[in-house]
Amino acid sequence: MTVHRHKFFFGTLRGRLILSVAAIHAVMMSLFITDLTLRQRVMLLDRQVEEAEALTQSLSTSAAGWIAAADVSGIQEIVETQRRYPELIFAMVVDNQGLVLAHTDPSRMGKYLLDLPHEVRQTMLSKSPALVDVAVPAMLGSRHVGWARVGIGQKAYGEKLTEIIRNGVLYAVATILIGSTIAWSMGRRITRRLYAVQETIDAVRTGNRQARSPIAGTDEAAVMAKEFNAMLDALAKQDEKLRNSEARYRCIVDTATEGIWVVGPDLKTVFVNARITEILGYGGDEIMGRPMMDFLFDEDKADHLRKMQNRQMGISEHYERRFRHKNGDTVWMLTSATPIIDEENGFNGAFSMLTDITERRQAEEELRRYKDQLEQTVLQRTAELLLARDAAEAASKAKSLFLANMSHELRTPLNAILGFSQMMRRDPNASETQRENLNIINRSGEHLLSLINDVLEIAKIEAGRLQLEVAPFDLGSMVRDVTEMMRLRAQEKGLQLLLDQTSEFPRYIKSDEARLRQVLVNLVSNAIKFTAQGVIIIRLGVKNNTRKHLLMEVEDTGPGIKPEDQKRLFKPFVQLAESGMQKGTGLGLAISRQFVELMGGHIGVESAVGKGSLFRVELPVELAALADILKAEKRGEVVALAPGQPAYRILIAEDQHENQLLLSRLMTAIGLEVKIAENGAQCVKLFQDWHPDLIWMDRRMPVMDGMEATRRIRLLADGQAVKIVAVTASAFQEQRQETLDAGMDDFVRKPYRFEEIYGCLARQLGVRYLYRSELPEEAVPDVLLTAGMLAVLTPELRHELGVALESLDDKRISAAIQQIGKVDLQLSRTLSRLTDSFDYPAILGALADTNRRFPQ
DSSP states (O other), rough: OHHHHHHHHSSHHHHHHHHHHHHHHHHHHOOOOHHHHHHHHHHHHHHHHHHHHHHHHHHHHHHHHHHHTTTTHHHHHHHHGGGGGGTTTEEEEETTTTEEEEEESSTTTTTOOSSOOSSSSSSSEESSSSSSSEEEEETTEEEEEEEEEEOOHHHHHHHHHHHHHHHHHHHHHHHHHHOOOOOOHHHHHHHHHHHHHHHHHHHHTTTTTOOOOOOSSSSSSHHHHHHHHHHHHHHHHHHHHHHHHHHHHHHHHOSSSSSEEEEESSSBBBEOOHHHHHHHHHOOOHHHTSSSGSSOOGGHHHHHHHHHHHHHHHHEEEEEEEETTTTTTTTEEEEEEEEEEOOSSSSEEEEEEEOOOHHHHHHHHHHHHHHHHHHHHHHHHHHHHHHHHHHHHHHHHHHHHHHHHHHHHHHHHHHHHHHHHHHTTTOOOOOOOHHHHHHHHHHHHHHHHHHHHHHHHHHHHHHHHOOOOOEEEEEEHHHHHHHHHHHHHHTTTTTTEEEEEOOOOOOOOOOOOOHHHHHHHHHHHHHHOOSSSEEEEEEEEEEEESSSEEEEEEOOOOOOOOOHHTTTSTTTTTTOSSGGGGOOSOOHHHHHHHHHHHTTTTEEEEETTTTEEEEEEEEEEEOGGGGGGOOOOOOOEEEEOOSSSOOOEEEEEOSOOOHHHHHHHHHHHOEEEEEEEESHHHHHHHHHHHHOOOEEESSOOOOOOHHHHHHHHHHHHTTSSSSSEEEEEEOOHHHHHOOOOOOOOEEESSSSHHHHHHHHHHHOOOOOEEEEEGSSSGGGGOOOOOOHHHSSOOHHHHHHHHHHHHOOOOOHHHHHEEEEEHHOOOOHHHHHHHHTOOHHHHHHHHHHHHHHSSOO
């Protein structure tokens, strides 16, 4: 019923006409009543104000004399006479101070008012329909004696105003009803013919396509009916064409190899072709009217809803989707879904093309399972290989660390062998036979050291601890030194060793000089070893790529190398010579390759059997300048301290007796004062008691190692001033930084080189030396020790020297010779020379002769 009324009033022309007339009358009458009410309210309020002002004026005039006479009872009588006014709310008389002298409410008498006007004139304190409050000054002549104040309401006027409004509303309702009735009658006449057209429309809508409107005439309704009939005729023709087109379209769609699925705005199916029913096994009537989601698996429905939301937002998508066949099987279809958008850009459904890819997916699944199986097999095999690799790496590192430690242990005794052999070779009293024997010892020791170094280098490479030491150096000088050093070996075999200088190459570069020198030495040494006759040529050149590359070639006329041997030439421990001819460790080329690759270069070989070999090294280098090269001046053998220097104290912290003896003799030989500590704890104690200028600190010692001893010394008073130099047989470069971090100032490796020891002293203490090449021949006489030479010593010093020699205490002997050096430097050198060659009897005999000839 409510819908019918709504349709009548708002859906029909008649209803709209009636409502329009009624609305116009309602608005006009409302405006009229509102205007009338406002005018009456203003008029009544103005009348109320006039009455209030007149009443207050009368009260002030009557009460002025009584106020002046202070007759309160008289004033109250005047106020009481005002009660007869029907709209009176209150009336009062107050003096100038606000004291209430009289009031219609006696309870307020004697109280004060706080809101009296500031100016002596008639004042409107309130003006509203509820209350009009007027205050008038009471004047006696020209004298202000008080105030009269009256408040009047509007109750009667309000009743009159309500009656006026009520009558106006009644008139408005009557006017609206009369106007609506007239409008209904007019609308009925106008819409009667339109309803006839509506009946025809209803008939067509219910399926009667032959219905036509019978209205005749020339008015608007007749014209509309005529045009409507023409439109129906045109639609009938279009409908016939559409049915024919749909039949053709249906034939095409049903015979298509792709499935077609169309859903409406509510996402329910409005069309599927025959291919869809064939793929899924459902009949068309089983699919129509149902959402596509009904034919999906439960786990895919959430994703389907998300994709349908994309479709509603106008997004097309291509994806693969699983459908459930009527028999429960899985059907995979490649889906291309597109939204259907109407003319107003609204969502009107979705169109999907579906291709059955079930067989393809089954094939892919088989391939995936096979791939997973292969991957699992690969992972298992990889895990096995990783375990094997880790085991091999652990074994390799263990081997490398073992070799490094063994090399350390081997270098330590070599320090004494090479050190003492060098010291004995410097003895001017040594015979040629002794010198030759010492040379043999020294060469054998150097060869052994070279083999140990090779083993140590390969151990460092395998342990991942090989580091480069890049610095500027003179490449030309280095190559000439190697050439001169190897030329003697070449000449011993009747070979020529030539340096080809026809090509230009940079003389000053930045690289690892020691590693590059070793590479060149290894290549030339191998060439000499395997070349029976002919020539060996060293060439240098430059290859300009993105960086400047140094080319270094060593060519020989040896027997050549077979192609199969070239592939394993640079592997460790590989020797190509026959077993009887094998020499060395087979590490030279392997180490050379590692050095070159570590420096970012490449090493290769070109060889043919019977035509010799050519080894080529390509190495990226950075150019340097002459100013960057700091060359140590080679001035020959150190024989003593230069005069005019302080007496330096040297502390040796070393647990090996041979190394103690070697270092102490190197120090005392040039006149330095020495003390020896056998471990780090003794070193710390001697430092506190003796305050040396420099400490030779071995890293490995019992009780306390050199690192800890250094740290403790640096914390003591004057501990920052002493120079501490590490001496170690270890060759790992990172240990140099460890010693510097522990507080040491320098680092010297074993076996000692005399020039390195003396050079370090010069760097750290500024020591100056006398060199054999700078002294006249007679400055270092090769004479026997005589009684006269010892006569310059005090009896106590001669006694101490004799006791030290008889006790065979090296430390005591060195200390006694140091004391003698302070008296006679030349005598101390002679004594050092004799003790270095262990010729103690010669010294004891000279002492005995001196004591006889120069008694105490």
